[in-house]
Amino acid sequence: MSSNPGRSPDYDLEDVRIITSSQELKAVHHPLRSVLIDLVLDRAASVAELASAVDRPPSTVAYHVGKLVDAGLLRVVRTRRVRAIEERFYGRTARIFYVGQISADQVPLVTNYLPIAATESAAAHRDDELRALLRYANVPADRVGPFWTKVMELFAEFSAMPRTGERGYALVAGLYPVDHPTLPPPSED
Structure with a gap:
C-alpha cells in the first residue's frame, strides 16, 4: 500500500x-x-x-x-x-x-490506447498544444523490459501528481516492434 x-x-x-x-x-x-x-x-x-x-x-x-x-x-x-x-x-x-x-x-x-490518444490529441495538435515524440531504434530485446519499467515509473509519477490543475492532460506511451529502415553497417573506407 x-x-x-x-x-x-x-x-x-x-x-x-x-x-x-x-x-x-x-x-x-x-x-x-x-x-x-x-x-x-x-x-x-x-x-x-x-x-x-x-x-x-x-x-x-x-x-x-x-x-x-x-x-x-x-x-x-x-x-x-x-x-x-x-x-x-x-x-x-x-x-x-x-x-x-x-x-x-x-x-x-484489451483496448489499444494509441488510436484513442490520436483522436483525442487532434484538437491539441491543431491548437499547437501537443507535446509528442516518436522515435525508432534497433535495440537488443533484453533491454526492452527494463526500459519499459522506466516508462511505468514515469506513469506512476504522473498518476500520483495532485489533480489540482484547471485543465486535464493525458499521457500515452507505446513500445512495440516495428519494421523501420536502418542504416547499413559503416563502411571501412
Whole structure:
C-alpha cells in the first residue's frame, strides 16, 4: 500500500496491480468503466458524484461500479450516513492497472490506447498544444523490459501528481516492434 501525504487520491491504494483475468480486463477496458476508474484516482467518490461527473443516471453508474467492485478494481474506502441511508465512497484498488501475460483469446478484451490518444490529441495538435515524440531504434530485446519499467515509473509519477490543475492532460506511451529502415553497417573506407 502507498500512503504518501499530498499525493492523489485521498485514500490508500497499491501503486501497481497486474491484471490478467477476463473479468478484470472486461471491467477496466469498458469505455464508461474506464472513465469511472480514472475519476476516483483524484479522490474517492459516491455513485451520485460519479453519475453527475459522467452525466449518466445513478442506476447506470451503480451497475458499472458494481462490476468494477466485483472485478476487484474498485472498493468502498469509506462511508457516511445521509439521513437513514449509508452512502458509500469508492476508490481504486491500485494507482495503475497493468495488463500482465494474457492468452490469445483475451487480446480482444484489451483496448489499444494509441488510436484513442490520436483522436483525442487532434484538437491539441491543431491548437499547437501537443507535446509528442516518436522515435525508432534497433535495440537488443533484453533491454526492452527494463526500459519499459522506466516508462511505468514515469506513469506512476504522473498518476500520483495532485489533480489540482484547471485543465486535464493525458499521457500515452507505446513500445512495440516495428519494421523501420536502418542504416547499413559503416563502411571501412
